[in-house]
Amino acid sequence: NCNKTNKNVEVLARVGSSILTKDDIINRVPEYQMTDVENQVTQWVNDELLYIAGVRAGFNKDVALVNQVKDYQKKLIGQTYLEMALRSRVGVSTEEIKDFYTVQKETFKRRHGEALINAFNVDNKKDANKIRVFLEKGAGNKKRDELFEQYGVNAINVEEDRLQPVINKAIFGGTKSNYLGPINSGDGYAVVEVIKRFPKGSYRSLDDVYDRIYLVIQKRKAAIHSAAIIDSLRQEYLFELNVGGL
Numbered sequence: 001n002c003n004k005t006n007k008n009v010e011v012l013a014r015v016g017s018s019i020l021t022k023d024d025i026i027n028r029v030p031e032y033q034m035t036d037v038e039n040q041v042t043q044w045v046n047d048e049l050l051y052i053a054g055v056r057a058g059f060n061k062d063v064a065l066v067n068q069v070k071d072y073q074k075k076l077i078g079q080t081y082l083e084m085a086l087r088s089r090v091g092v093s094t095e096e097i098k099d100f101y102t103v104q105k106e107t108f109k110r111r112h113g114e115a116l117i118n119a120f121n122v123d124n125k126k127d128a129n130k131i132r133v134f135l136e137k138g139a140g141n142k143k144r145d146e147l148f149e150q151y152g153v154n155a156i157n158v159e160e161d162r163l164q165p166v167i168n169k170a171i172f173g174g175t176k177s178n179y180l181g182p183i184n185s186g187d188g189y190a191v192v193e194v195i196k197r198f199p200k201g202s203y204r205s206l207d208d209v210y211d212r213i214y215l216v217i218q219k220r221k222a223a224i225h226s227a228a229i230i231d232s233l234r235q236e237y238l239f240e241l242n243v244g245g246l
Contacts, residue, residue, distance in 0.1 A: 015048035108204040113160035118193040128182030128189035
């Protein structure tokens with residue numbers, strides 16, 4: 001439960017002399033949900049309790065641990081500086097992504113058949129039949145929309161031969177139907193809506209791989225610019241290397 005130390009500070013947790021406020025949580029997780037808050041508070045309390053126990057045991061005076069903390073701090077500060085310096089240098093244009101896709105298109109060929117599906121799993125055949133009826137009513141139907149919320153179903157991409165055999169056969173076995181089931185999976189019944197099938201050998205669209213390409217190009221540019229930044233720092237600051245005798 002929250003309590004207030006003054007009008008402006010809401011304390012969510014306290015361990016010894018340390019406190020965790022609502023503002024601390026908002027700064028850590030700006031777009032938080034209640035479950036995020038609970039997890040953050042629990043983790044904070046656990047960390048504080050372990051820290052207190054560690055200090056009581058004298059580990060805060062352990063030379064090796066102190067040096068590790070110093071090394072970590074240096075790396076964290078340095079890495080933060082590098083990331084800041086790279087932000088203004090590492091940009092990826094749409095044209096670069098299109099060019100990469102054109103040149104590397106063969107790497108985006110599907111090695112297996114794939115399908116984009118909505119999959120429902122229930123305990124009994126009666127519920128499975130109801131689900132299929134509502135699915136077949138098509139998008140925009142209120143009951144159909146409620147099904148997705150009730151069962152927490154989102155579209156997923158699946159690969160041929162990576163599924164339970166009976167479900168794999170229903171999706172990839174030659175049928176052109178987009179509504180499958182009820183399928184007896186052994187421990188329940190599955191109902192599948194196939195949004196789209198993609199045969200083996202077809203190519204993933206640029207939209208499908210856009211983000212992946214962006215990250216690849218960004219990573220490559222970051223590596224090049226990181227080396228350039230380090231080289232400029234070598235010119236700016238005095239340093240000495242004496243490793244010849246090792």
